[in-house]
Ligand SMILES: *[C@@H]1O[C@H](CO)[C@@H](O)[C@H](O)[C@H]1NC(C)=O
């Protein structure tokens with residue numbers, strides 16, 4: 001049905017570009033009305049009330065089934081100005097929020113893979129929710145939460161991660177999480193001024209948001225699986241081992257799936273990386289004087305300057321990664337530590353799926 005209408009609409013453009021007489025003008029007018037109705041048919045709006053306020057999304061269809069999309073729901077305050085390099089803070093409530101368009105990607109180097117030229121911003125702590133539910137109040141569908149990869153410094157094209165097809169076919173709710181990247185997400189001075197782990201704490205706050213709000217989309221908060229690929233898969237492992245992910249009795253999620261996350265990559269030398277970053281931002285003197293002076297200096301820099309300086313660190317060495325901060329990550333995630341109780345007492349035997357994308361993360365010589 002939609003395909004037929006689309007053909008008619010295309011004809012409209014052909015006619016309108018060739019206006020010669022009254023009949024064609026009239027046809028164009030009729031076509032415009034049709035185009036208007038057509039766009040109405042596509043922008044059927046839906047709404048739901050989450051804890052922070054009302055949100056308005058779009059209803060779409062795939063294979064005759066509906067999928068409701070809420071794009072760009074804030075789960076934290078924008079981490080800008082005074083909140084730059086700080087742990088995420090809960091968002092301020094709102095009355096009504098349009099959530100019909102994707103937000104920019106988190107600030108990152110504009111590498112020429114698939115994200116080239118896409119809008120990006122430091123103001124990026126949003127989730128996208130896709131739901132197959134047609135009755136939010138009574139449904140309790142399984143929930144999938146996706147954490148993207150990209151070496152903790154980048155992202156992939158947002159169109160790759162959509163629930164448009166997955167949700168109606170698998171009858172699930174999908175949440176796509178954004179988190180701070182590179183230095184903005186992982187710089188650490190190992191103190192309270194810049195504690196580090198901002199990016200994984202963003203993810204954790206998003207998981208908390210899912211736990212508290214997903215029932216408002218027909219999702220079951222007690223049936224949440226988190227999954228990710230590459231750095232996203234590594235993130236999944238960190239979340240599964242963090243005491244911030246709840247207790248065994250009341251966890252933020254129930255299952256994990258890991259796609260190509262070979263190791264728990266963490267940074268044992270965050271101060272060395274910070275010093276190098278300080279040099280590239282021309283804030284080294286302040287770094288040498290005090291953390292506070294360093295942070296003040298970093299706050300005078302533009303997003304582009306910080307991203308460029310962040311990009312000077314070797315991505316292959318995984319330097320922008322989680323650090324031991326005594327809260328999100330209690331100890332080094334070594335094989336020995338992982339297996340024993342103690343700091344990893346929160347480690348739960350999650351039902352899990354481990355797999356690897358062919359050749360992902362491997363080098364071909
Ligand atoms: C990246 O790719 C786009 C489109 O293919 C091209 O126009 C652009 O010049 C490329 N940029 C760089 C920096 O290579």
Ligand SMILES: *[C@@H]1O[C@H](CO)[C@@H](O)[C@H](O)[C@H]1NC(C)=O
Pocket residue numbers: 141142220222223
């Ligand atoms: C979670 O959802 C799956 C898929 O529908 C279902 O098989 C499972 O029983 C559910 N688990 C719980 C605890 O509800």
Ligand SMILES: *[C@@H]1O[C@H](CO)[C@@H](O)[C@H](O)[C@H]1NC(C)=O
Pocket residue numbers: 284285288
């Ligand atoms: C900062 O300290 C390092 C050694 O800790 C020193 O090599 C460097 O010259 C100092 N730089 C500035 C600008 O103070």
